[in-house]
Amino acid sequence: MALTLYVDTARWRAHQQTIVQQFPGIIPVCKGNGYGFGNERLADEAARFGADVLAVGTTYEAARIKDYFSGDLLVLTPFRLGEEPVPLPDRAIRSVSSVEGVRGLVGARVVVEVMSTMKRHGISEEDLPKLHAAIEDVRLEGFAIHLPLDRTDGSDAVQEVSDWMERLRNARLPLHTMFVSHLKSEELGRLQQQYPHTRFRARIGTRLWLGDHGATHYKGAVLDVTPVSKGDRFGYRQQKVGADGHLVVVAGGTSHGVGLEAPKALHGMMPRAKGVARAGLATMNRNQSPFYWADKQLWFAEPPHMQVSILFVPNDMPTPQVGDEMVAKLRHTTTTFDRLVDH
Known part of the structure; x- marks a missing residue:
């Protein structure tokens, strides 16, 4: 006698494939309670459709899930100086949202988050010049931007990403990869066309796992x-x-x-x-x-x-x-x- 989650597996996986095809190079997000399914189950599903990177919320989640997923693990919570050290394999990639954070991860694989209109965390435009020296001591995997879900002011998500691309370009920082959140497939396509030499990788959780409510x-x-x-x-x-x-x-x-x-x-x-x-x-x-x-x-x-x-x-x-x-x-x-x- 239990509270049971019933999954129409074929329908659920068909929806996953739809999203995977819409977002080439997708990075599935697996965090918290695993969107109701459990992180171990989602890690298995991500491996099933061929994901090479899995995004997790925290270092603790990365430590728990590392034995269930053999690819790279992208930790979304930014590194903070003085945080509790958690043993992670070399395939773990840390998000960083400050120059000090980059300097504190010498030798590590890092993704630098920029400040979006979310205003949650991220490096500022003013700090970009300081990044040149800092990134020489880390393995830079790319930059990232976390966008808001709603735009009540009528602003354009593509324009916000494009503005940051130009700031990074003007600062002469490497633009080989940009990790993005909360973009539509059409918006991602526009950016890829505008910046053909940059690989845009969408980090997607809710839309991937919970997009088909009937499943x-x-x-x-x-x-x-x-x-x-x-x-x-x-x-x-x-x-x-x-x-x-x-x-x-x-x-x-x-x-x-x-x-x-x-x-x-x-x-x-x-x-x-x-x-x-x-x-x-x-x-x-x-x-x-x-x-x-x-x-x-x-x-x-x-x-x-x-x-x-x-x-x-x-x-x-x-x-x-x-x-x-x-x-x-x-x-x-x-x-x-x-x-x-x-x-």
């Missing part, structure tokens, strides 16, 4: 079903049941990521209104769960437990049976499954 789905197994009447008390806090129905215990709790939600950027009045409505219901202990039964979204009877959730199913709906599975609409990047089933 995967979660289901939680029903563990117990208890009939209740209006006014009955139940649960840790002994709340009262609001109507006749059934309390259903389903696999999937906070340890799986159920009931946990990352903040979202809201645009427009309707999403904001819905957010206010949800907040109002929450003050009355009314919280919708991610579980569905008979095509209807169910309410949590009480906050989810560590490994299970208790849901309320009213009498006007079909009664679940122990062993049934409920569809769960969960965010892949915050969910940990009990088991993965290929079918």
